[in-house]
Amino acid sequence: MAQGPRENIDEADRRAGPIVLSVDAMGGDQGPKAVISGMAKSAAKNPDLQFLVHGDAAALRPLIAKAKLDDRVELRDCPDVVSMTDKPSNVLRHGQKTSMWSCIDAVKTGEAQAAVSCGNTGALMLLSVMRLRKIPGVHRPAIACLWPSRNPAGFNVMLDVGADIKADPRDLLQYALMGCSYARNGQEVRHPRIGLLNNGTEEHKGRPEMREAHSLISRAAKTADYDFVGFVEGVDIPSDRVDVIVTDGFTGNVALKTGEGTASLIRDLLREAFQYSPLSRLAAVLALTSLKRLQKRIDPRRVNGGVFLGVNGTVVKSHGSADATGVSAAIKLAFKLGQKDFTNRLAARVAEGSVLVEEDNRRSGT
Amino acid sequence: MAQGPRENIDEADRRAGPIVLSVDAMGGDQGPKAVISGMAKSAAKNPDLQFLVHGDAAALRPLIAKAKLDDRVELRDCPDVVSMTDKPSNVLRHGQKTSMWSCIDAVKTGEAQAAVSCGNTGALMLLSVMRLRKIPGVHRPAIACLWPSRNPAGFNVMLDVGADIKADPRDLLQYALMGCSYARNGQEVRHPRIGLLNNGTEEHKGRPEMREAHSLISRAAKTADYDFVGFVEGVDIPSDRVDVIVTDGFTGNVALKTGEGTASLIRDLLREAFQYSPLSRLAAVLALTSLKRLQKRIDPRRVNGGVFLGVNGTVVKSHGSADATGVSAAIKLAFKLGQKDFTNRLAARVAEGSVLVEEDNRRSGT
Structure with missing residues (x-):
């Protein structure tokens, strides 16, 4: 580090x-x-x-x-x-x-x-x-959201979750730079681990533009001072493998709402389970503190706030x-x-990141 | 009906x-x-x-x-x-x-x-x-999965969840026809409600090809004998608004794995919550039957089986x-x-659906 x-x-x-x-x-x-x-x-x-x-x-x-x-x-x-x-x-x-x-x-x-x-x-x-x-x-601003996760911070950052339905590889690189700045300033993660959302973790997976974005984000990692963990899958979004998940706004929006829907279904089923019998209702009383602690961890209100980057x-x-x-x-x-003073810090990061990536590209002759 | x-x-x-x-x-x-x-x-x-x-x-x-x-x-x-x-x-x-x-x-x-x-x-x-x-x-075969839902059947069908990373509007129409046949034969849903996964439910939302698919699936609904509920969002995947969710294999794969990841995180947090104190451990014993019932509802092993359509x-x-x-x-x-004899029934549906759609298109002059 x-x-x-x-x-x-x-x-x-x-x-x-x-x-x-x-x-x-x-x-x-x-x-x-x-x-x-x-x-x-x-x-x-x-x-x-x-x-x-x-x-x-x-x-x-x-x-x-x-x-x-x-x-x-x-x-x-x-x-x-x-x-x-x-x-x-x-x-x-x-x-x-x-x-x-x-x-x-x-x-x-x-x-x-x-x-x-x-x-x-x-x-x-x-x-x-x-x-x-x-x-x-x-080029394209993004909306970043917080996602309850297994990380010590309790949250991961995901972007874009709906500002724009399209994103080309350069946009995804900028999302990586902006998400990195947000994780530092909003979530106090010094050296964020960035993952690129795909339909598999193997390098040959996904659409051609995903592989191009993989290469861009990977090349910028050192100069922009983050770890790139490569492709991640939906199952990694709430994991401790990664701090920032980069994706286009269409996929990010679907993933965010799928997570919300799943959590809400489980919450309701849990409530039903504890109302099933007198014994389960008694158990619910005894478990109240534990259940409240769980509820707090996954309460969507606590992670409320999409930030426009x-x-x-x-x-x-x-x-x-x-x-x-x-x-x-x-x-x-x-x-x-x-x-x-987040906006100015983020602007500095993006400017610096872009310059460093250009230099890197020039050096590697691409 | x-x-x-x-x-x-x-x-x-x-x-x-x-x-x-x-x-x-x-x-x-x-x-x-x-x-x-x-x-x-x-x-x-x-x-x-x-x-x-x-x-x-x-x-x-x-x-x-x-x-x-x-x-x-x-x-x-x-x-x-x-x-x-x-x-x-x-x-x-x-x-x-x-x-x-x-x-x-x-x-x-x-x-x-x-x-x-x-x-x-x-x-x-x-x-x-x-x-x-x-x-x-x-044109493109698809993988259909089952998803725990609020429906009486307990499950919804989603496709494609990863056979192909691309799908054009015609493919999405075929997914609707195939998903419909699978819901009938695999899930005993007589008159399936089909939804098209998008980043919002308003008709102007999404990429242009999504709007074209919306129009195709909508026009085929009557002849192919399903209800088209229009665009659905990630939050609707486990809902009782819809029986079959149609999407491309990239988005479907991300959504499926996001749902799995979210459910697994909540399962682990629930376990932690009940191991927190002697009182919560006692509560867990009393709640065992209720928790097992919940576990069974969302157990990914019970919905195991992606079907190639x-x-x-x-x-x-x-x-x-x-x-x-x-x-x-x-x-x-x-x-x-x-x-x-599912394969033959599905083939009949696809053939019939395609013919009927063509006729419908000719009649409407498109």
Whole structure:
């Protein structure tokens, strides 16, 4: 684990003092109440948190007052809301007065260090790309999610899980570089192990573009300071073989939702199993603490927060159906990334990575 | 649920009397002992089962004798074994003396009604395609798996889970027709609901070829007598919204293994949770029956058996690491399909489906 001077970028002190998060209070399935409750949960634990809240001021003001957040919140009144069914292109054309637009713009102007929204993913991504612009050198931004795993950290990072349905080998290399930076800054993994998701671990497996991506990511490993473990399979996503799983947004989205569906089925079957007989109900009472511990490990609300990587600003997409616990997890993540000046670090990594890969390619004559 | 005369195909009586299964006893991770034990388990429950067993006769004979299977088994001595790392193309060129080759050929000659192997999937698929040939009209054969679900049957069917990494819209339509036939004959679902796996359920989602496949499968629904529920997401795979999930082999393979990985992580965390304290260990004892019931529902051994669809013969691929319980599940499935003369029914469905789709296309002028 030799640490080059570049590692100092990540070792720099965190930004001291208050962090302002820009929060889109509208657009989630559970309404503004869940968002404000989530903010209150986080604010109670963290005195350094300040909020810029965007939405219907008349509806939000009493909620904020009730949550005793008046001195932590600045409110921006926005007459419009992006709904879950709005087409992203329409939002871009006509959405200037929406809470989502205002939320992203507060990051653009530098008033806030990161944005959080539970709204329409496609619209949030398109607004982020168009208003914040892509980081130089990034072709396709990506959404990174956290996945409960056997790793000591308890989570793995996977990207892209749905920003773009396509990714060519160069994009997959950039996902590796960006995922690596996110694992360092968001998950405190110093020397991330990167895996490329495929339908088998043998080097001859998969589509030709997968093998090309394998070669690119492998060649960049040393210069960009990560371990490349090669191809990984679906079964490795929650494993301790790897810290970052790289894939295209179509496959990543299917995998993420398959994992959610499987976990939810098992949770329900477990509940049924413990309600089956008086004896099993007694067992459930005795096992309550154990079961709660398990529940906490695999609770999707705790890993709530897809991070948009590759745009000039930190944007955290909370699950549309997030409750207060879920929103609070997304806020905690946004705070951490804001405090670390994540966007600039990631941009530095991508720039440096790209340059080093070019040099490497020149040297190896490819 | 109007049933046309075509439905009679599926309502015909099962083949009476003994069914001969061709079993490749070599090549699984657990060796021939697990295979013979699995056969013994099945044979004890089912007097109509007969076996043609392929492999190293000197090693197999004592195992068969010990399992008291002598009168149910005909042994074919094969000097060679296909290993898990053998390249399929090499097996095709030099594998004439392997147990896998002999196993498939017994289906080709009609000596057995179905084949079962725990060996190398790629080699088994290539041998099946080259020795048995594709069913007329099928472009890409597929592997269909069973997935624990909320449906009354307890399982959904998904295909392709790894026969081919590519699939164009016409292939996906054929997967729908073949999956439909398998759900009828293997899972007793009369009027299967078909879903097309995508990164969202809205009709504008996904790659262009997904939207084309959507249109093809939708137009064939009435004539081929299934319900098309449209796009489904990963979270729907274990749901009760759908009976058959159609996808390309790359995505299906990743989804299958992601589901396996997630279930295995939760199983381990559950075990840990119940070993945490004396109280939780006591709870585990009380909950034993309930937990076993859950375990049985999600036990991957019970859903063991990927079926190759689209070749002239029924071939069941058992998991490489299958133990006796897993092998026995694969044998049960092969028996059921053999008894129903599945291959011919599927061929009829595909032929009929293709014709009807062509007619439909002509009528609608496309």
